[in-house]
Amino acid sequence: MNETTSYVKQDHVPHRRARRVGGDVWLRMAARGMSLMGMAALLASCAGTRQLYVAPHGADSNPGTQDRPFLTIARADAAAAPGYTIHVAPGEYRVSAPGPDNAGIDTLGSGTPSARIKFVSDVKWGAKIIVAGTGIAWHSKGNYVDIEGFDISGTGRHGILADGTHLTIANNFIHDLTISGGCTGNGGAAIDTNGGAGNVLIKGNVIRNIGYSLIGKCNTVQGIYIANPKNTVVDNIVSGVALAGIQQWHGATDSTIMHNTVFGCKIGILIGGGDAGTLPNGSENNYVANNIVYDNLTYGIIEGGKVGANNRYIDNLVYLSGTNVQAAGHVSGTISADPEFVNYQADGTGDYRLQKTSPAIRKSAHSSISPGGH
Secondary structure, three states: OOOOOOOOOOOOOOOOOOOOOOOHHHHHHHHHHHHHHHHHHHHHHHHOOOEEEEOOOOOOOOOOOOOOOEOOHHHHHHHOOOOOEEEEOOEEEEEEEOOOOOEEEEEOOOOEOOEOEEEEEOOOOOEEEEEEEOOEEEEEOOOOEEEEOOEEEEOOOEEEEEOOOOOEEEOOEEEEEOOOOOOOOOOEEEEEEOOOOOOOEEEOOEEEEEOHHHOOOOOOEEEEEEOOOOOEEEOOEEEEEOOEEEEEOOOOOOOEEEOOEEEOOOEEEEEEEOOOOOOOOOEOOOEEEOOEEEOOOOEEEEEEEEEOOOOEEEOOEEEOOOEEEEOOOEEEOOEOOOOOEEEOOOOOOOEEEEOOOOOOOOOOOOOOOOOOOO
16 A cells, blocks of 8 residues: 555266176276275365464474464465465464565465455464564455454554455454554555455454554554455444544445444544545445444544545444534434443443443434444
8 A cells, every 4th residue: 555645356978888898897897986986085075174274383394284283374375275264373473574565474365256265363362463563464465365363463554454355354453553664655554455356344353553652643544444445344443543443545435334433543434535546436335324433533424535426424423523524425313422332441442332321222224323343
């Protein structure tokens, strides 16, 4: 991402008749049939073992089995093929990204629509990726890939930079990225979708303190940064981000942003396009609904840059955020009231479920507003 803005994917074979010589041709055919059946069973067995394993005590010279795991996620990625699941055991995985374009983990493999490649922390948030340097913790370049359940932190500028399409980034804890390289045009984000056709699902992540010390001082650091079309952002909790908790830019359009909780940032949600890749009509056909946007410095929900038609902002709770909503698109059902969290903590360590008396709990044609998974 190059962020210079102010806001910043049954042949039919005829049967042949066997010539019988005595009776032993049938024995040979029977033996051959048994051999083929055995081979089929072996192949079926292999197809059922599309599992690779990574652990802090592993070695990249190992075969990647559960008993002899790899040491690095990148080595497992190189050994994987469509349909594989890569299991990452609990523990620390320290990676280095010395420059802004370096990545501690580079993964290149692609799955298919029916056989995705899955990277899974076997214990939610148990696999802890800690990046040193000013670059990227994890640069995912493949298509049809899932990244689920990791804890990512450190001094870098990106948690997950996703250049592929048709991805799922779910249930990760991405936090305390200090953006040690400073506020530059290289930008920064917990999750950045930056590739081609988009179609990325970002769901159930907890994002906290991304360039926290730069709040109000840096406009190129976001929580969730959407730079391509047709992405879905749902059920995330985002707080303590230098600029926007959730932001579109570049060629973003046709986003669905629902059921997120965003607080303690400079801006809650920013919809728009600008700089490289900006679409002729700008960002359009976006649906922003049932979000809680609370206690942000300047704006709750705002449009910026090049914005097109048919943007809808429906049934959001936006409160205590400077200007709550500034948008030319269709705005309806906005609630301006304290959401009444169970235990609001501005530093992101609270309980962001809603009390029974919350004004965000209501029956309507749309789903009730609710925060992302706690």
